[in-house]
Amino acid sequence: MFGINDLPKFFLAFFLVLPIISFVHEAGHVFFAWLMGGKNITVIVGTGNKLFHWWILEVREYYFWYGFCSFDNLKHNKRLSNILIFSGGVLFNALAAIAVMYLVQVKSVESGMLTYQFTYFSMYYIFFALLPMPYPDGSYSDGKVILDLIRNKPQITENIYRIHLDEKKAKWQVLDNSKTILESSDKEAEVLAKAHELAQSNRPSRLLEIKNGKEVEICNYPIVPL
Incomplete structure (x- = not known):
């Protein structure tokens, strides 16, 4: 006792x-x-x-x-x-x-x-x-x-965020999985910082950059173990 x-x-x-x-x-x-x-x-x-x-x-x-x-x-x-x-x-x-x-x-x-x-x-x-x-x-x-x-449950499927330069609008953009524009700016650094923030907050995720029509991984953010 x-x-x-x-x-x-x-x-x-x-x-x-x-x-x-x-x-x-x-x-x-x-x-x-x-x-x-x-x-x-x-x-x-x-x-x-x-x-x-x-x-x-x-x-x-x-x-x-x-x-x-x-x-x-x-x-x-x-x-x-x-x-x-x-x-x-x-x-x-x-x-x-x-x-x-x-x-x-x-x-x-x-x-x-x-x-x-x-x-x-x-x-x-x-x-x-x-x-x-x-x-x-x-x-x-x-x-x-x-x-x-x-x-292989869907709740741990990776979120994909992409940044790319819209040459027609001369704007850098952050896109989500469905290619919806989440953020845009004249400055690449601002868009990149926002993309990292979104990717970190929505793990698991990958951050890609579209260059010359090809996707290049910048960073990936796995789910966090407790």
């Missing part, structure tokens, strides 16, 4: 063990994103205002709650690549838990509350990450995305 004496153990798990498990989870995602050629990789631990940013790690005010990662421009932005990326989180959690259990078994690490909590909450993380469900904010669990990728 949970008692007053167990409160310190609860806070230890909440403020120390869970953030570590969250980081391990996100590290699994970005490891495979890196293997697939992902650029601008960032691991975010927590939510709220940013506390500090070091290398690819960003720690936020409420570091013990939530976590996600972001990256763009995958060289291998295919279904299998994305399945590996979204599976990476639970794979790293499982490997970390197995490693801790092995070290305890061979007595390299002493069994205690920390090892128990790490193993328990790793399994907790794995279960809820793989549970195929939508979240209230409109995002999906890793399991839901993996299942949809396997089934």
Whole structure:
């Protein structure tokens, strides 16, 4: 039964063990994103205002709650690549838990509350990450995305944005999937910035430029694992 004496153990798990498990989870995602050629990789631990940013790690005010990662421009932005990326989180959690259990078994690490909590909450993380469900904010669990990728569901079909120069009007334009004009300007830089903003906000997406009748990819923005 949970008692007053167990409160310190609860806070230890909440403020120390869970953030570590969250980081391990996100590290699994970005490891495979890196293997697939992902650029601008960032691991975010927590939510709220940013506390500090070091290398690819960003720690936020409420570091013990939530976590996600972001990256763009995958060289291998295919279904299998994305399945590996979204599976990476639970794979790293499982490997970390197995490693801790092995070290305890061979007595390299002493069994205690920390090892128990790490193993328990790793399994907790794995279960809820793989549970195929939508979240209230409109995002999906890793399991839901993996299942949809396997089934090739339409909600994860890429949005395509194109920029091109309308020579008759002397205007740079941003076009959506149906070639509808979303933005136009005399300045290429303004249109390009707007196109990147739209593509980032509507992942998964690809940003293309039409040159001499051919489409050249500028950047791609995969869906963001949690």
